Amino acid sequence: MEGFHFLQALFILTLASSLAYASDPSPLQDFCVAINDPNDAVFVNGKVCKGAKLATADDFFFSGLNIGKITSNSVGSSVTPVNVAQISGLNTLGISLARIDYAANGGLNPPHTHPRATEILVVLEGTLYVGFVTSNPDNRVIAKVLNKGDVFVFPVGLVHFQFNPGKSKAVAIAALSSQDPGVITIANAVFGSDPSINPDVLSKAFKLDKSMVKSLQSKF
Template sequence: MEAVRFLQTLFISALASSLVFASDPSPLQDFCVAISDPNDAVFVNGKVCRDPKLAKADDFFFSGLSIRRNTSNPVGSTVTPVNVAQIPGLNTLGISLVRIDYAPNGGQNPPHTHPRATEILVVLEGILYVGFVTSNPDNRLITKVLNKGDVFVFPVGLVHFQFNVGKSNAVAIAALSSQNPGVITIANAVFGSKPSTNPDVLSKAFKLDREMVKSLQSIF
């Protein structure tokens, strides 16, 4: 009888374990269209792997995050990525970094999302006003003013931003939970799509005059 109970327990444990791990892996690109011809196939993460015996230190190395970047652009910020494109050894490890430089008095990393990653940001210099918006239907804005050494988390997929409220340059480092987190800058995606979205759609969605929408599209 004890043997039967033991086998039952073992079976239930095995079934529970299989259910826990029965899920798709997180995608590493925007989409993957299924095809039947292997000659037209691409790798899901866009990378192939080197023989581990041939791996070298430079496969896991990047230099340059100490360099201050030029922020004289329309948004007043520059993002320096350190993902699988810069460090091949990150492939399949599910993590990456960015350095963000912000111009004084309003330099910003404008509202955007990372469809495949949570982000944790630490301020190295300056003062940043940061925040994210929760999903529908609440769309609650959660914000904080960060000083040097402060840390803030932006949950995966949510619209978020950083804005330099100080009079000097600001610098932050962020880690992301994907080797290829992806970035969707909201204004660029909405008003700068190629081809352009029908202005009537955006006019109704944003409650803007149609000519205003066309003007915004021309900017992006």
């Protein structure tokens, strides 16, 4: 009977660990600095890596998150990513960062998802209204107003957003559980796909007149 209980507990722990797995695979070496030249290199985690003895400090370095970006665009926000594309030494390490700048009076990081990462966001400056939407069938909005120093988590794969309701700019830093979390901005993907999705599909899905669908497609 004790053996049965042990096997039962082992099964439960194994199942829990598999369900909790939500980041990139663990590396099997200290690091694997990504390079674009495939000659005489090793392919690991979607990137070609140079020899460990050729790695330098610059392979693990990025400068510039102290510099804000211009937010005078259609949504009033700008993202500065720091993933494996910017720091080649992040390859296989399963983490990345981003700085987000939000314009005053309505700067928005539009509803989007990260298909490969959970995100944790800390507000460095200003005020943000943030939230995410749970899966079907509930589609419940879980949202909160954040101030300087506040932290909020967006679970992997769920649609989420950030909005600046304040009269001054806002700045936040996001950490993500993937070297390359990916991003799918909902409106861009749906109305700005190339080639365009058949308007009949979107008209029925969003309960919109087809002319309205075509108008929205023309804006993305």
